[in-house]
Amino acid sequence: MPPDAHLPQLREALLAWFAAHQRPLPWRINYTPYEVWISEVMLQQTQMERGVSYFTRWMARFPDVAALAAASEEEVLRLWEGLGYYSRARHVLAAARLIMEKHKGVFPSGLEDIRALPGVGPYTAGAVASIAFGEKLPCVDANVERVVARVFDLDGPVKQEPAASAVRAWALRLVPEGRAREHNQAMMELGALVCGKKPRCALCPLAAFCVSLHLGIVDQRPVPGKRAAITPIEVVTGVLRHTGRVFVQKRLASGVWGNLWEFPGGRVEPGESPEQAVAREFGEETGFDVAVDRSYGIIRHGYTTYRITLHCFALSLAATTAAATAAEPPAPPILTAASAWRWVTPVELENLAMPAAHRKLADQIFGPGGQSRLPGA
């Protein structure tokens, strides 16, 4: 029997399941466009529990578009710290400012206007337009791709054509008139709670309609795409200390960690030891001649296509330089990989937005909040 013959029953079953089983999430109380937008941006590549805690903290500080638009980029990045993908945080701030200027502080309701906000792609625009404003549009995230591929037995990788178009077409066709908000969330919720990597078909409201379940090929759907090769990368960083302070620099605006603060460092070159690399990198980026005092260990971090091994070191200004005995921390002779620098106390470090690995290192050395004394200072 073709699956589209059962679409009305399928929709009803899904909506009934969602009404009974949806998780009580903070943005599901008032469904304001601002809250829906922030939750959708935060939840990309983030687990739900983590997303909820970031969302709650964010809303306590920036309860509406006006509060966000008035914030500094520094504070926005600090609150975003740990979610990664920092261009999202910068875009969210730019979008809030645009809403204040162009839309008089009112979140735009038209799809085109939503899509025109900085950093808003087709997925986020569709999510806000349908969940906040009830527009009859689908939301296709990885959960929905999986559910659609299984229910309608799509036999190609869902990220590639022609299956990608088939997913979007089915997802649109499924949206019931006047129920886009509940339906789209129900699809995503089903993918998250029931039709996950290990599907729990016995609990599924769509079991009666699911073609791959009936064919006994659920474990073959969705068809896996090509896995990206993982590239290992060796990098180093150094915590330079002087008279009770540590040296940090602000990364250039472009790039993944643009405008975040960091301990200087970089890649280990072929034939180089991590100790040699950190001294060279520090010299190239700041002009400081440094001595490597000891290792703080290794921090490993995985990304979609590469795996980082970060070697961390305690540094001091080389004893042969005049700066080593200076009463005040000296200015760096040069700054080649950053837009600003500071010598900060561990407590001041707490207020700067840093990439996750550097925050982890700072917490490891100084304790969360930077309360502990600077070792060796």
Ligand code: SF4
């Ligand atoms: S029956 Fe199983 S495979 Fe089909 S949608 Fe439900 S959980 Fe997914």
